[in-house]
Amino acid sequence: MSFLQPFLLAALPLIALPIVIHLINQRRYQTVRWAAMMFLLAANKMSRGYARLRQYLIMAARMLAIAGLIFAISRPLTGGWLGRAGGSRPETTILLMDRSPSMQESGRGTGESKLETGRKQLAATLKTLGSARWVLIESNTNKPRELESIDALLNSPGAEPASAASDIPGMLMAAHDYIKANKSGRTEIWICSDIRENDWNADGGRWQTLRDAFLEFPQGVRLHLLAYPKPAPGNRSVRVTEVRRQKTGDGAELLVSLSVGREAGGETKESVPVQFEIDGARSEVAVELNGPRADLKDYRIPLGKARERGWGRVSIPADANLADNDYWFTFSPPSPRHALIVAEDPQAAPALQLAASIAPDPALQCSADVIAPDGLATVEWEKVALLMWQAPLPEGESAKAVRAFMDRGGQAIFFPPKTPTKAEFLRASWTEWVHGTAEAAVESWRGDQDLLANTQSGTALPVGQLQVRNACGLSGEFTPLAVLKGNAPLLARVATTTGGAYFCATTPSPGDSSLATNGVVFYVLVQRALAAGAAVLGSTRQLVAGETSGENPARWKRLAGMEQAVSSDYPIHGGVYQSGERLLAVNRPAAEDGAPALADRRVAGLFKGLDFSRVDDSAGSSGSLIQEVWRLFLAAMMVAMMAEAGLCMPKPARPSRTAS
Amino acid sequence: MFSDRRPRSFLEPLVLSRLANFPLFARKPMLGNVSGRHPSPHRGSSVEFAEYRKYVPGDDLRRLDWRAYGRSDKHFIKEFEADTNLRCCLVLDTSGSMEFGSGGVTKIEYARKIAAALGHLALQQGDAIGLSCVAKGVVRSLPPRRNPAHLSTMFDLLEQAKPQGETRLVPALHELAETIRQRALIVIISDLFVEPEELRGCFEHLRFRRHDVAIFHLLDPRELNFNFRRPMRFLDMEGGPSIFAEPNEIADRYQKALGGYLEGLKQVVLESGMDYHRVSIDEDYEQVLIRFLVGRTRAKGGR
Numbered sequence: 001m002s003f004l005q006p007f008l009l010a011a012l013p014l015i016a017l018p019i020v021i022h023l024i025n026q027r028r029y030q031t032v033r034w035a036a037m038m039f040l041l042a043a044n045k046m047s048r049g050y051a052r053l054r055q056y057l058i059m060a061a062r063m064l065a066i067a068g069l070i071f072a073i074s075r076p077l078t079g080g081w082l083g084r085a086g087g088s089r090p091e092t093t094i095l096l097m098d099r100s101p102s103m104q105e106s107g108r109g110t111g112e113s114k115l116e117t118g119r120k121q122l123a124a125t126l127k128t129l130g131s132a133r134w135v136l137i138e139s140n141t142n143k144p145r146e147l148e149s150i151d152a153l154l155n156s157p158g159a160e161p162a163s164a165a166s167d168i169p170g171m172l173m174a175a176h177d178y179i180k181a182n183k184s185g186r187t188e189i190w191i192c193s194d195i196r197e198n199d200w201n202a203d204g205g206r207w208q209t210l211r212d213a214f215l216e217f218p219q220g221v222r223l224h225l226l227a228y229p230k231p232a233p234g235n236r237s238v239r240v241t242e243v244r245r246q247k248t249g250d251g252a253e254l255l256v257s258l259s260v261g262r263e264a265g266g267e268t269k270e271s272v273p274v275q276f277e278i279d280g281a282r283s284e285v286a287v288e289l290n291g292p293r294a295d296l297k298d299y300r301i302p303l304g305k306a307r308e309r310g311w312g313r314v315s316i317p318a319d320a321n322l323a324d325n326d327y328w329f330t331f332s333p334p335s336p337r338h339a340l341i342v343a344e345d346p347q348a349a350p351a352l353q354l355a356a357s358i359a360p361d362p363a364l365q366c367s368a369d370v371i372a373p374d375g376l377a378t379v380e381w382e383k384v385a386l387l388m389w390q391a392p393l394p395e396g397e398s399a400k401a402v403r404a405f406m407d408r409g410g411q412a413i414f415f416p417p418k419t420p421t422k423a424e425f426l427r428a429s430w431t432e433w434v435h436g437t438a439e440a441a442v443e444s445w446r447g448d449q450d451l452l453a454n455t456q457s458g459t460a461l462p463v464g465q466l467q468v469r470n471a472c473g474l475s476g477e478f479t480p481l482a483v484l485k486g487n488a489p490l491l492a493r494v495a496t497t498t499g500g501a502y503f504c505a506t507t508p509s510p511g512d513s514s515l516a517t518n519g520v521v522f523y524v525l526v527q528r529a530l531a532a533g534a535a536v537l538g539s540t541r542q543l544v545a546g547e548t549s550g551e552n553p554a555r556w557k558r559l560a561g562m563e564q565a566v567s568s569d570y571p572i573h574g575g576v577y578q579s580g581e582r583l584l585a586v587n588r589p590a591a592e593d594g595a596p597a598l599a600d601r602r603v604a605g606l607f608k609g610l611d612f613s614r615v616d617d618s619a620g621s622s623g624s625l626i627q628e629v630w631r632l633f634l635a636a637m638m639v640a641m642m643a644e645a646g647l648c649m650p651k652p653a654r655p656s657r658t659a660s
Numbered sequence: 661m662f663s664d665r666r667p668r669s670f671l672e673p674l675v676l677s678r679l680a681n682f683p684l685f686a687r688k689p690m691l692g693n694v695s696g697r698h699p700s701p702h703r704g705s706s707v708e709f710a711e712y713r714k715y716v717p718g719d720d721l722r723r724l725d726w727r728a729y730g731r732s733d734k735h736f737i738k739e740f741e742a743d744t745n746l747r748c749c750l751v752l753d754t755s756g757s758m759e760f761g762s763g764g765v766t767k768i769e770y771a772r773k774i775a776a777a778l779g780h781l782a783l784q785q786g787d788a789i790g791l792s793c794v795a796k797g798v799v800r801s802l803p804p805r806r807n808p809a810h811l812s813t814m815f816d817l818l819e820q821a822k823p824q825g826e827t828r829l830v831p832a833l834h835e836l837a838e839t840i841r842q843r844a845l846i847v848i849i850s851d852l853f854v855e856p857e858e859l860r861g862c863f864e865h866l867r868f869r870r871h872d873v874a875i876f877h878l879l880d881p882r883e884l885n886f887n888f889r890r891p892m893r894f895l896d897m898e899g900g901p902s903i904f905a906e907p908n909e910i911a912d913r914y915q916k917a918l919g920g921y922l923e924g925l926k927q928v929v930l931e932s933g934m935d936y937h938r939v940s941i942d943e944d945y946e947q948v949l950i951r952f953l954v955g956r957t958r959a960k961g962g963r
Contacts, residue, residue, distance in 0.1 A: 025890065025891060026891050026906070028890065028891070029890065029891040029892055029893050029904065030890055030891075030892050030893070031892070031893045031895060032888075032892055032893070032894060032895065033759075033760065033894075033895045033897050034760070034894035034895060034896065034897065035756075035757035035758075035759075035760035035767075035851060035853065035880070035883065035897050035898075036757070036760075036851075036853060036879075036880075036883040036918070037757075037853075037894065037896045037897075037898070037900055037903065038853050038855075038917075038921075039883075039914050039917040039918045039921065040894055040903050040905060040910070040914060040917075041903070042913075042917035042920075042921075043905075043910050043913035043914040043916070043917050044903065044905075044910070044913075046913045046916065046917070050912075051909050051910070051912055051913065052909065055906075055908070055909055
């Protein structure tokens with residue numbers, strides 16, 4: 001139990017008041033000369049049973065009455081807010097709402113989603129607890145926004161459902177920055193989330209930093225988690241994995257590959273009707289779902305000859321989560337994949353050019369130009385999909401040009417120069433070559449994502465067969481994608497706001513590695529980077545909600561999707577948008593589908609050392625999390641007083657004894 | 661009657677004059693010295709016929725009933741009831757507990773008033789009056805006499821009676837039962853703070869000695885009601901140990917003990933044939949005495 005006015009509990013020693021008064025009364029006795037001592041002596045010898053019990057009961061009733069009064073004015077709360085939720089009114093309350101699609105799951109037998117339930121519960125609870133200032137941190141921008149009152153949470157666009165994933169550590173960091181910047185007094189942070197692994201990124205290195213940062217606040221920060229970890233069993237999701245337009249003899253057709261997944265718990269075999277909608281024309285196909293996931297490969301949808309580009313939607317019937325039942329896609333003729341190679345090593349350049357210019361599909365146009373580092377001024381950057389840089393890292397104007405290219409979504413792979421310089425790009429720099437690593441093998445690599453991910457059939461790339469003879473050291477902050485023996489990075493990714501740049505620690509020249517001679521890995525790596533870069537250049541583009549990747553959302557115009565979304569929030573809402581002549585399809589991140597919830601111990605571990613409490617709720621729950629129960633104590637006090645009055649009531653007067 | 665005219669605090673002339681209308685009767689035949697208004701166990705010369713009996717030589721020929729001789733040709737002596745005076749012995753408890761009084765009047769003062777009034781009444785109708793003060797034993801004793809000067813002596817004794825010491829009423833009553841000549845009216849004025857079963861013996865002893873025993877059991881209203889509010893330390897007026905008590909806590913048990921005592925005492929006095937009067941000392945003693953006198957008139961005993 002917790003209290004809204006806990007300082008009033010300091011008056012609890014007053015419970016002993018009846019005892020103190022009793023003791024004082026005992027000391028203030030009167031002395032009287034008494035004749036009928038024989039009756040007093042006889043009374044003393046009698047059993048004191050009921051009389052003493054009555055005295056104790058009266059005393060207990062008085063103490064209970066005082067205790068009831070003190071507890072009542074301390075405004076006790078009941079509910080699951082684990083102990084210390086209540087307390088004196090905080091100066092600032094910061095709300096972190098997880099608006100990710102998984103939060104739109106509804107509970108069994110209710111149409112209310114986790115997000116709606118969480119908002120209502122928080123509004124009701126925090127209204128009771130009160131605060132001087134309310135701050136909502138929006139999940140997509142991680143920007144704090146002050147609310148006029150807690151009721152505004154129910155209508156705030158910043159707490160509406162979104163298609164983008166949430167970055168809980170980022171939101172916490174924003175909360176930390178807000179507290180630090182505003183020098184808030186006692187602050188409480190309330191997180192409403194379904195604790196999905198992808199939103200919480202529990203393995204990330206930011207949590208340790210966050211814990212240390214919050215512990216530094218002298219005023220103390222309390223963290224509360226309102227969790228909705230229970231998944232909706234049998235919830236299905238649909239996701240388009242690939243869309244291709246290809247010509248046929250009498251026109252064109254669209255090849256759509258998709259996958260249908262479902263949450264754990266739905267293990268029975270079922271047929272899921274998948275509906276395609278392109279330009280208002282609908283078609284339907286049933287996908288047999290016999291496990292957690294079913295794929296449909298290259299489903300053909302005929303298109304008109306003149307239909308070069310367009311958009312469509314794939315949807316499945318409504319289930320527990322409406323946010324993952326639709327997927328938007330765009331299609332257009334593939335854009336040319338043009339790579340720019342800046343190389344100082346003549347032996348490495350041909351391999352790079354070869355890998356970039358051989359198209360994996362006859363329908364694709366691939367090309368690659370090789371220039372010297374000083375020839376950047378003449379480059380038509382708007383046509384370049386991939387930059388491969390084998391030279392000292394760019395500096396000055398070159399660096400600016402490369403950075404601008406990357407900011408608009410272009411991909412870049414950096415290879416070490418013959419002689420590493422002290423030049424830095426994206427805070428990373430080459431250190432020095434380590435020669436004679438004697439054909440060091442690759443120890444590990446990231447097969448789950450990025451350039452070295454497994455193939456669509458699940459087969460791993462033969463990265464382990466690569467031989468690296470010379471490798472250059474890399475310093476800076478990066479995420480290794482492949483690591484050589486001795487923990488030296490072979491391929492690393494340096495994050496930027498619109499994607500990232502790749503650093504390969506060796507070159508494809510035969511003297512340095514077998515990248516060129518054993519070309520499968522290198523070819524896949526280059527083509528994947530090229531495809532990613534070319535995706536930005538085409539007249540259509542698939543975007544992950546929350547990531548604009550160089551696009552300017554201010555120019556977007558909605559063609560399909562959530563109608564209530566305000567234009568500034570288009571990038572976080574799924575749908576199809578038009579930006580100039582380009583079509584953009586925005587969809588939820590892949591990790592949102594079927595992401596497991598974090599284990600309780602892991603969540604507790606993330607907040608270890610912090611003032612943290614957690615309560616689990618379920619979607620659609622109507623019971624209040626917190627409730628004031630002072631009336632109960634007041635009633636107890638009244639009952640105690642009535643009991644005391646009853647016990648103190650004198651017995652009916654006996655008939656007076658007169659002379660007989 | 662009051663030769664020195666000294667005012668006595670326990671004497672109220674108006675009350676005495678009103679009480680003079682009520683005679684004091686004995687419930688049993690009394691043995692007196694002179695003729696009086698009380699029945700005697702012996703034959704005498706009153707106007708009330710008692711019986712005939714055969715003449716035996718030596719009888720006074722004046723008492724021979726000649727008419728009976730004329731009818732039956734036998735000699736019969738005609739006998740009449742004898743009326744005598746009584747010896748009234750007042751037994752006044754002067755133990756320490758008699759000093760208690762919560763309403764301005766102590767039990768000893770109340771007892772003095774009753775004793776003085778009864779003494780005056782008895783002497784007025786020619787009865788002998790005596791007084792015994794008892795505490796640890798018989799402290800002071802005045803044998804019954806019937807001359808008016810004796811009343812003054814008794815009043816002096818009443819005035820001088822100081823309540824002190826513990827009550828040893830039972831041995832004192834046994835002693836008085838033996839020392840007072842048979843067939844007397846004994847009036848006990850006491851708070852009787854003795855176990856009823858202990859009193860039973862001395863009451864039986866007094867009855868065995870053919871005394872007519874009347875008891876005024878004096879109790880203070882506070883002793884009956886025990887209406888204390890604050891914690892009290894009770895000091896024994898007879899020198900016993902003091903007791904600390906919380907009245908709220910002990911009142912029930914006190915009342916229970918008191919009720920048991922009164923019930924037991926009532927049983928004892930009924931079984932011993934005592935003329936028992938329980939008196940709360942806030943009552944008017946005149947009314948108490950009127951009730952007592954009227955009651956005795958109704959119960960006026962045979963011979």
